[in-house]
Amino acid sequence: MADFTSALYLGLRHASAGLPPWAALTRGQPAALAEPEGAEAVAAALARLQGMAAATLLPSTLHLFWDLLRQLARETRSALLLDAGAYPILHWSAEGAAAAGAVVRRFPHHDSAALEQRVRCAVRDGLRPVVVCDGFCPGCNRPAPLAAYARIAGEGGGTLVLDDTQALGVLGRGPSAACPFGHGGGGSLRWQDVGGAHIAVGASLAKGFGAPLAAISGSQALVERFVRDSETRLHCSPPSSASVAAARQALVLGAHSGDGWRARLLRLVLQLRETLAQAGLAPVGRLPFPVQSFVSRQGPELAHLLWRRLLAGGVRALLTRGCQGLAPRLTFIVTARHCQAQIDRVAQLLARAGHAAAPFASPIHAIH
Secondary structure, three states: OEEOOOOOOOOOOOOHHHOOOOOOOOOOOOOOOOOOOOHHHHHHHHHHHHOOOEEEEEOOHHHHHHHHHHHHHHHOOEEEEEEOOOOHHHHHHHHHHHHOOOEEEEEOOOOHHHHHHHHHHHHHOOOEEEEEEEOEEOOOOEEOOHHHHHHHHHHOOOEEEEEOOOOOOOOOEOOOOOOOOOEOOOOHHHHHOOOOOOEEEEEEOOOOOOOOOEEEEEOHHHHHHHHHHOOHHHHOOOOOHHHHHHHHHHHHHHHHHHHHHHHHHHHHHHHHHHHHHHOOEEEOOOOOOOEEEEEEOOOOHHHHHHHHHHHHOOEEOEEEOOOOOOOOEEEEEOOOOOOHHHHHHHHHHHHHHOOOOOOOOOOOEOOO
């Protein structure tokens, strides 16, 4: 089976035999009392990779953003200004903050002009703007306009909060036409050359680095306040020793081999885009990001047919609706572990399927 549904973009799996041993998965203490061994070193390395001053680890982005948005809303009278196309965890966390009394307003996906208007209204109402978005949206295959978002938030005396789960490990500094992913894998801020002490980045390492934990990065003052006031660090377990060991290994390996993995990943994605273009399917967006969605010029029904034909032929792909709830698209997630033969298999099956259209009932997945 050729599986194009895994988001382990760089192909890191961290088998137990390849990790240093640990005495216990957990100490049975919350992070507020004791960090797992190696957690501080991993957080420091991750902050350096992202170009941030400091970082701390959490079990997941749900823990992270649930805490962070509530904290920011409590510190001053704030308005959480949420990109409408953001990943569901950001929406859930904003709803949690709203239940605690925060003002939450949404603005159209990637619309910096609409955001600027929301910020002006918030400031006029005596509210400090907290802009919340994803760094990169695979649903529409576009980066957020982070330079504009950061400027707008800063001019309003507010904060930009970024979920960079998708980009971390894949995008990095100095992108070019020949190297669109850039170098280092430090994420969206590095890729767009954006910075500022008023920016906070939350990200899971589960995709780019294959380690099931998350980190918040930002200024030294912001991270120290988060650590001091975090409720999930007080009431929940920290990341396991195994997760911390996997993250440490991923960062070390990525520093030595990451650009090579990204170069291989780029070649495979470009081959897939060319293969499906020849089959009459148009890619969504221009960037060769590992998540690639395709639409048919003959209508959305063909996506169902092709999905069923691929599955019958031993290829697992996804049917998605993306960030805007559009008609179903055929979606492939490419990793550095895929090979040319698997791309060729997709081409063979699509050639056999032709352009016949027939509706089939199939599961629809939301991709962010």
